[in-house]
Amino acid sequence: xxxxEKREENVEHFLDLIQRSRRGKFKIYxxxxxxxxxxxxxxxxxxxxxxxxxxxxxxxxxxHNRKETHDLxxxxxxxxxxxxxYKGKELEELDVQAVIxxxxxxxxxxxxxxxxxxxxxxxxxxxxxxEILEAGINVISAVNIQHIESLNEEIKSITxxxxxxxxxxxxxxLADEVxxxxxxxxxxxxxxxxxxxxxxxKIQTALNNFFKPEHILQLRELALKEVASQVERKVDIEVPRxxxxxxxxxxxxxxxxxxxAKNIIRKTARFASYYNAKWFVxxxxxxxxxxxxxxxxxxxxxxxxxxLATELGAEVIRAQxxxxxxxxxxxxxxxxxxxxCIGKPHISxxxxxxxxxxxxELLKNLTSSDIDLVxxx
Numbered sequence: 001x002x003x004x005e006k007r008e009e010n011v012e013h014f015l016d017l018i019q020r021s022r023r024g025k026f027k028i029y030x031x032x033x034x035x036x037x038x039x040x041x042x043x044x045x046x047x048x049x050x051x052x053x054x055x056x057x058x059x060x061x062x063x064h065n066r067k068e069t070h071d072l073x074x075x076x077x078x079x080x081x082x083x084x085x086y087k088g089k090e091l092e093e094l095d096v097q098a099v100i101x102x103x104x105x106x107x108x109x110x111x112x113x114x115x116x117x118x119x120x121x122x123x124x125x126x127x128x129x130x131e132i133l134e135a136g137i138n139v140i141s142a143v144n145i146q147h148i149e150s151l152n153e154e155i156k157s158i159t160x161x162x163x164x165x166x167x168x169x170x171x172x173x174l175a176d177e178v179x180x181x182x183x184x185x186x187x188x189x190x191x192x193x194x195x196x197x198x199x200x201x202k203i204q205t206a207l208n209n210f211f212k213p214e215h216i217l218q219l220r221e222l223a224l225k226e227v228a229s230q231v232e233r234k235v236d237i238e239v240p241r242x243x244x245x246x247x248x249x250x251x252x253x254x255x256x257x258x259x260x261a262k263n264i265i266r267k268t269a270r271f272a273s274y275y276n277a278k279w280f281v282x283x284x285x286x287x288x289x290x291x292x293x294x295x296x297x298x299x300x301x302x303x304x305x306x307x308l309a310t311e312l313g314a315e316v317i318r319a320q321x322x323x324x325x326x327x328x329x330x331x332x333x334x335x336x337x338x339x340x341c342i343g344k345p346h347i348s349x350x351x352x353x354x355x356x357x358x359x360x361e362l363l364k365n366l367t368s369s370d371i372d373l374v375x376x377x
Contacts, residue, residue, distance in 0.1 A: 024133040027177040029142040032219040035197030038142035043072035057104040060094040106138045113147035113165040145223040180227040185216040250279040251337040258301035260343040268341045269312040281309040284327040329365045339372040
């Protein structure tokens with residue numbers, strides 16, 4: 001990169017910092033389904049902010065006629081909604097311009113995945129929210145896990161429901177805080193049966209479909225994982241590397257030895273599962289094992305082990321290098337690996353490794369990079 005390009009990059013970075021400092025702060029409450037208490041929590045927070053002297057206003061709230069939620073609106077300043085006629089009906093939307101004109105310190109905007117009425121300035125409410133944030137106003141909003149774009153197919157496979165209203169993952173990534181509102185499946189079903197989520201005529205249908213215990217459990221897992229990944233992202237961005245807690249990432253190093261490789265893959269998969277960590281499988285192809293030199297049965301075993309690793313949730317890395325230890329270190333650093341897993345060599349091979357200093361070199365380099373080395377039996 002030239003000096004001119006470096007200067008331009010620095011200027012762009014500085015402008016980005018200025019823009020971000022002017023942008024409002026963004027907080028999202030996320031839940032596994034309707035009825036967990038996201039709107040209730042937002043209104044509780046609005047009252048707390050108001051008591052603290054913060055200029056907070058309700059931009060748009062959807063209580064779904066739930067009494068305990070509706071009662072919390074009492075005493076909170078509400079920005080009138082924008083009224084529109086659509087197909088002969090009078091409908092209401094968030095009045096974005098009114099929010100920007102009033103410039104409250106904090107505005108509450110519910111139903112982040114909502115699609116606006118045809119003819120609105122923005123197609124989606126999340127776009128309204130971004131516009132408010134760009135105006136320097138802080139926003140508190142809420143969304144259910146089934147509305148996240150990248151989870152659409154997974155949600156459909158769990159519930160059998162194709163969710164039409166979705167938000168891009170980038171919207172969550174823009175949030176300064178993502179807070180999970182969590183309930184157990186039993187607690188949520190009790191709330192449903194007590195009529196705190198839907199009206200009486202809808203309860204049995206909900207119990208037979210979306211609110212089955214096994215569905216709730218899977219949705220709850222997705223919500224918890226999503227919030228955990230957002231927290232991890234914030235730590236990576238905001239906490240200095242020498243201070244931040246390490247997020248475990250495992251890398252299993254395999255050779256063309258079928259049984260040893262399979263053992264390493266399975267044991268590393270268990271480590272990764274225990275730590276709920278991302279993991280990789282690395283195969284370093286040396287010149288001796290080039291496609292022209294390696295036997296066909298070894299090639300077949302390698303492919304089968306790559307398939308096994310993928311089925312167990314690993315990302316497979318194939319590297320070509322004449323020095324195995326150098327390749328391992330390069331890939332470990334590149335992927336921010338915390339633990340490298342290798343197989344226990346046979347005694348005769350172990351002597352060769354020590355004699356050629358490959359093992360010592362690998363151990364020294366990994367240690368200096370603060371990467372753990374695990375030898376699997």
